[in-house]
Amino acid sequence: MVASVVDSGLVDEMIALTEAFDPPVDLARARAHADVLTTEFAVFGVTVPAATTCNITLMRALMVPIADDALALALDRIWVFTTNVDDVCCHDPAQAEAILRAGALPEHGTSSPNTRYIRHMFNEVAPFCDPTFLAVFKTFFYNAFAGVLMEAEFTPEASDEVDSDFVRVFNGFSQFWFTTLQFTDPCLGAQRNRAFWSAALSSCVAFLNDVNDILSFYKEAVHGGDFLASRIYRRSVSENIPYLAAYRRSLDSGLAAYRRVLDLATDEQRPHLDRYMTAFAYFHFHCRRYRWHDIYPGLTPIDI
Numbered sequence: 001m002v003a004s005v006v007d008s009g010l011v012d013e014m015i016a017l018t019e020a021f022d023p024p025v026d027l028a029r030a031r032a033h034a035d036v037l038t039t040e041f042a043v044f045g046v047t048v049p050a051a052t053t054c055n056i057t058l059m060r061a062l063m064v065p066i067a068d069d070a071l072a073l074a075l076d077r078i079w080v081f082t083t084n085v086d087d088v089c090c091h092d093p094a095q096a097e098a099i100l101r102a103g104a105l106p107e108h109g110t111s112s113p114n115t116r117y118i119r120h121m122f123n124e125v126a127p128f129c130d131p132t133f134l135a136v137f138k139t140f141f142y143n144a145f146a147g148v149l150m151e152a153e154f155t156p157e158a159s160d161e162v163d164s165d166f167v168r169v170f171n172g173f174s175q176f177w178f179t180t181l182q183f184t185d186p187c188l189g190a191q192r193n194r195a196f197w198s199a200a201l202s203s204c205v206a207f208l209n210d211v212n213d214i215l216s217f218y219k220e221a222v223h224g225g226d227f228l229a230s231r232i233y234r235r236s237v238s239e240n241i242p243y244l245a246a247y248r249r250s251l252d253s254g255l256a257a258y259r260r261v262l263d264l265a266t267d268e269q270r271p272h273l274d275r276y277m278t279a280f281a282y283f284h285f286h287c288r289r290y291r292w293h294d295i296y297p298g299l300t301p302i303d304i
């Protein structure tokens with residue numbers, strides 16, 4: 001399956017779309033934030049791999065550039081922790097259950113390093129956003145754990161009746177990730193631009209889900225178990241179509257979503273959205289986490 005995708009030229013087309021991407025990034029600040037978060041995680045008793053902390057602070061700097069250092073750190077805190085806890089919960093649904101209970105039913109939940117850190121990270125970002133947006137932002141966060149629980153019902157041979165497309169809307173934190181962009185500029189602020197977000201968010205989610213699926217497939221193929229739970233693989237099995245056909249469908253859908261988001265944007269909003277989405281693909285190709293350098297040695301890994 002990997003060979004069929006690589007030989008198709010589809011990955012090369014995606015790489016070509018990111019070749020001109022070269023934005024200014026404050027690597028020194030990303031390194032400093034990674035150091036702060038490493039210390040903070042230790043204080044809270046939260047285990048986060050050092051590579052995840054470094055990778056995701058760089059990812060946030062690429063995708064969501066923020067001038068205010070305190071806000072940038074607040075967002076790095078959210079991005080790094082959420083990426084890690086998603087990885088943990090995907091392989092341990094009981095952790096997702098505990099986080100959901102603590103968030104929605106605090107009187108029934110038990111305190112843990114993760115739940116204490118979740119309260120901390122939202123408290124730290126709260127001064128930078130409208131309370132209504134914060135409530136929505138938290139809702140998007142907790143919704144994703146419901147998706148993790150649904151994904152846990154997938155069978156390796158995709159013989160279950162679980163709707164992969166429905167689950168995918170929940171389990172990737174995509175609403176949560178994309179709306180972080182509202183912090184970059186007033187032209188994307190959620191309260192003043194609710195009509196834009198209401199119109200665009202479905203396409204924003206489709207873009208992140210589809211592009212993540214197509215650019216994570218090699219990492220997932222190396223892992224094995226993650227590959228069998230992926231939407232592209234499950235679609236190929238359930239519809240009895242070649243894996244490459246399912247892969248191409250996700251690519252076409254992701255690119256269509258990219259175009260629709262930009263079409264809905266104003267001239268002022270468009271550069272921020274374009275950078276976010278282009279940086280998302282660029283990061284996947286150049287981050288060691290996704291292993292593209294294994295088969296495309298010309299893709300220079302990026303590090304802080």
